Amino acid sequence: MRYVDEVLQKVIAQNPAQPEFHQAVQEVLSTLSPIIERNEELYRREALLERLTMPERIVTFRVPWVDDKGQVQVNTGYRVQWNGAIGPYKGGLRLHPSVNVGVMKFLAFEQTFKNSLTGLPMGGGKGGSDFDPKGKSDREIMAFCQSFMNELYKYIGADTDVPAGDIGVGAREVGYFFGQYRRLKTVYEGVFTGKGLSYGGSLARPQATGYGLLYMTKEMLKSNGVDIAGKTVVVSGAGNVATYAIEKAWQMGAKPVTCSDSTGWIYDPDGIDVATLIQVKQVQRARLTEYAKARPNSQYHEGKGVWTVKCDIALPCATQNELLIDDAKALVANGCMAVCEGANMPTTMEATKYLQDNGVYFVPGKAANAGGVSVSGLEMSQNSERLSWSFEEVDSKLQDIMVNIFHNLDAAATEFGMPGNYVAGANIAGFKKVAEAMLAQGVI
Numbered sequence: 445m446r447y448v449d450e451v452l453q454k455v456i457a458q459n460p461a462q463p464e465f466h467q468a469v470q471e472v473l474s475t476l477s478p479i480i481e482r483n484e485e486l487y488r489r490e491a492l493l494e495r496l497t498m499p500e501r502i503v504t505f506r507v508p509w510v511d512d513k514g515q516v517q518v519n520t521g522y523r524v525q526w527n528g529a530i531g532p533y534k535g536g537l538r539l540h541p542s543v544n545v546g547v548m549k550f551l552a553f554e555q556t557f558k559n560s561l562t563g564l565p566m567g568g569g570k571g572g573s574d575f576d577p578k579g580k581s582d583r584e585i586m587a588f589c590q591s592f593m594n595e596l597y598k599y600i601g602a603d604t605d606v607p608a609g610d611i612g613v614g615a616r617e618v619g620y621f622f623g624q625y626r627r628l629k630t631v632y633e634g635v636f637t638g639k640g641l642s643y644g645g646s647l648a649r650p651q652a653t654g655y656g657l658l659y660m661t662k663e664m665l666k667s668n669g670v671d672i673a674g675k676t677v678v679v680s681g682a683g684n685v686a687t688y689a690i691e692k693a694w695q696m697g698a699k700p701v702t703c704s705d706s707t708g709w710i711y712d713p714d715g716i717d718v719a720t721l722i723q724v725k726q727v728q729r730a731r732l733t734e735y736a737k738a739r740p741n742s743q744y745h746e747g748k749g750v751w752t753v754k755c756d757i758a759l760p761c762a763t764q765n766e767l768l769i770d771d772a773k774a775l776v777a778n779g780c781m782a783v784c785e786g787a788n789m790p791t792t793m794e795a796t797k798y799l800q801d802n803g804v805y806f807v808p809g810k811a812a813n814a815g816g817v818s819v820s821g822l823e824m825s826q827n828s829e830r831l832s833w834s835f836e837e838v839d840s841k842l843q844d845i846m847v848n849i850f851h852n853l854d855a856a857a858t859e860f861g862m863p864g865n866y867v868a869g870a871n872i873a874g875f876k877k878v879a880e881a882m883l884a885q886g887v888i
């Protein structure tokens with residue numbers, strides 16, 4: 445049996461009931477065969493894939509907090525430190541009821557390759573809790589964040605593990621986490637990224653994932669002889685990634701016409717208005733029905749549906765497994781030419797294969813959404829220097845990083861005989877550096 449298949453079987457057997465984790469490992473291993481086969485004896489002897497598919501450690505902890513009625517609530521907290529071979533662990537914290545250990549492991553595993561692709565010295569990690577921030581008061585959010593940090597602070601640090609935001613964790617939550625860390629450790633250090641500008645944050649960090657997604661999309665299309673200007677774009681999500689993807693799509697001359705949240709979606713024939721979207725989702729923290737009220741030409745629909753809208757480019761920016769096989773079929777039938785993932789693993793493997801088989805350019809999240817962690821890496825550099833760079837400086841570095849990532853993965857796909865397969869290219873390019881560092885550091 446091939447080494448990659450053997451390891452996949454072990455992963456599935458040893459990690460029961462973790463379907464998202466199995467899916468992430470399968471997606472990566474299924475494309476690594478060409479590079480593994482070149483060095484199979486060495487990798488087997490070193491148990492390289494067994495080590496790469498197992499976290500260095502997982503911390504699981506209790507998070508008790510008191511709600512506004514005086515009732516004690518209890519959630520589960522996690523931090524997965526997947527692989528620190530190329531730098532301190534780095535990856536966001538997610539607060540969402542769907543969080544469990546399998547979801548945390550899939551995200552930390554993916555993050556390891558993503559961080560490697562950026563070219564910056566960052567290992568892979570991820571964390572979060574099944575806490576649901578929806579409908580909670582500011583005081584309840586703070587109580588949760590402080591209790592979470594009362595445990596997490598023991599395991600993180602500017603040179604050890606540097607968390608950031610993810611679903612349900614924006615500027616407000618990062619502020620509460622950082623404040624409690626500083627209080628507990630009596631040290632002022634760049635232990636978090638995505639911080640506010642008044643306490644060590646980087647300009648362009650809020651925009652970085654969405655902007656980076658569009659820089660990557662534009663470069664990928666350009667290398668295939670297509671201009672992004674004038675293209676119709678459908679976007680899912682209405683959070684951090686979706687909002688700034690929509691903003692940058694406009695700036696590039698494309699027209700974003702949809703967005704969605706966990707209850708419904710908007711089609712706006714005039715194009716999504718960014719200011720209204722920010723007002724509804726970031727200021728009012730309301731549902732998208734409020735967007736439709738403010739923009740009478742737009743249509744609000746309950747449930748899922750953005751992938752049924754005719755488009756040239758689709759950008760899934762909400763959550764994992766939100767683009768299924770029927771969605772892929774609808775996109776292809778409507779003439780969509782490119783799918784670039786803003787979220788982590790939003791497209792199922794079956795849907796990805798269908799898109800690729802039907803000639804749709806497909807860039808996976810670990811490359812296309814790497815702009816966020818890249819600017820987080822730049823935030824760490826600014827904190828170490830105790831300097832702040834201008835928006836333009838950070839944005840221009842972000843563009844260079846995204847363009848470089850694309851050319852690296854494009855070259856890797858071609859070198860290993862799969863030209864145009866950006867999934868394989870991203871996995872191989874990300875794997876190479878981590879594998880080399882792990883082998884150099886011995887059996888650890």
Ligand code: NDP
Binds near residue numbers: 610611612707761786
């Ligand atoms: P946000 O919490 O800001 O926004 C998430 C959006 O997706 C919200 O509109 C939310 O709806 C919707 N959503 C979340 N879960 C579901 C679900 N189960 N079903 C339907 N809709 C859902 O998160 P981000 O924008 O930060 O993250 C989005 C994705 O991008 C995630 O996969 C994340 O891991 C990934 N990512 C984020 C990065 C970052 O820098 N923030 C970096 C790289 C990747 P509602 O408004 O109703 O909650």
